Amino acid sequence: MMQEALQEIQRGTAEIIDNERIEKLLKAYFEEGKTYTVKAGFDPTAPDLHLGHTVLLHKLATFQKYGARIQFLIGDFTAQIGDPTGKSETRKQLSPEQIQINAESYKTQVFKILDPEKTDVVFNASWLNDLGSVGMLELTTTFNVARMLERDDFEKRYKSQTPISISEFMYPLLQGYDSVALKSDIELGGTDQKFNLLMGRHLQRTYEVGKEQAVLMMPILEGLDGVQKMSKSLGNYIGVEDVPNDMFGKVLSVSDELMWRYFELLSAKTLKEIEAIKTGVTEGTLHPKKVKESLAHEITARFHGEEAAVAAQAEFDKVHAKSQIPTEMDIFELDGPIWIAKALQECNIEPSTSQARRDIKQGAVKIDQVKVSDEQLQLERGEYVLQVGKRKFARAKVK
């Protein structure tokens, strides 16, 4: 039981620091029922979560299964500085009201994965504001510049003469101090957070908290292309707020290889269960597509409920497996008679009439499921279902 818990916790992690401590905590839980705390920090800027972010949340949920209380920290104070990790854009200031709104939005998304009963949502301004200038100065004495510059992106920026603001040095210190204030046993973060996470250990020692947090880092989730990290700007993401049909379809569109990665990092299935599925696929008793469907189902159900997942799957079958038209699609009213290429453009399923013509030539355009061969075709009065390729549909009402 204990071994299984440990394996589940280690599953998919990029790196664990102080694994022994985690073992001890688990042991104390299984033998004496002692709980422990796991901290994870989040930015209060607009919580536009995608599945990449949920990797961390899943890990937190796993911890909850094995006796952890989650300290879900919203970095309202530190947001004023801006984490220098990655981009060094100056941040816009968030009003307290906006932070409150974002925090609420976080909760609705996050509690689809986490157990609210075992989660404390905390704001670091509540103790960092009380630190005062004396406390702040004291904090700065615990670390030195040379070591600060060891941090990867500081080092790069220093070498390349890109400016580093002193306040940015405060960020890791304050994040580390959060662990002091919360007396966290474990902290979770992405691999890019390593330096900041380790700072927690350092400060807990310096402030004699009586323990040093273990650190567990999760890898970056690959996006739909399977190569680059999942991110909104790259357009290869599955948003937590995506509608069920999209979510289901997107999961199903990942490659088989990537599917296992998603299983590892996103599924609530146990390692044993996943292992069994893998065996089934290699032996040919399970069809990979069925397996992927079950994953898509699981993920869709998590964010939209069982019913929506079933509906999404049915809709998907209808459109793709049986190549019928979708139940719902955008409706456009057009003045007729209208040239087919123009109509496709007006319905937003083609970017230009030139592109529309090319697609007609290739046989990619269908009206009411019938292939269009005449690129001069005029649409008369009536209602049509226009289609380009396999997934772009529109309903056109020609007046």
Next chain:
RNA sequence: GGUGAGAUAGUCAAGUGGCCAACGACGGCAGACUGUAAAUCUGCUCCCUAUGGGUUCAGAGGUUCGACUCCUCUUCUCACCA
């Protein structure tokens, strides 16, 4: 501050007076095959009712019958020196 190199379509990157709407690669879209996979193969990939027309190669002028290609200025980027 000095010197040199460069800026080409979504990205990278050829082209150094007409054969250029511009090689190629990646990406994207479509077709075949499939499991809406992946892999593979094929086609397309500035706009326009179009065997033609229009607008493009950082920006503005100029030379020329003709410029992405030559000249001038401007803006920006990079490298080396200080």
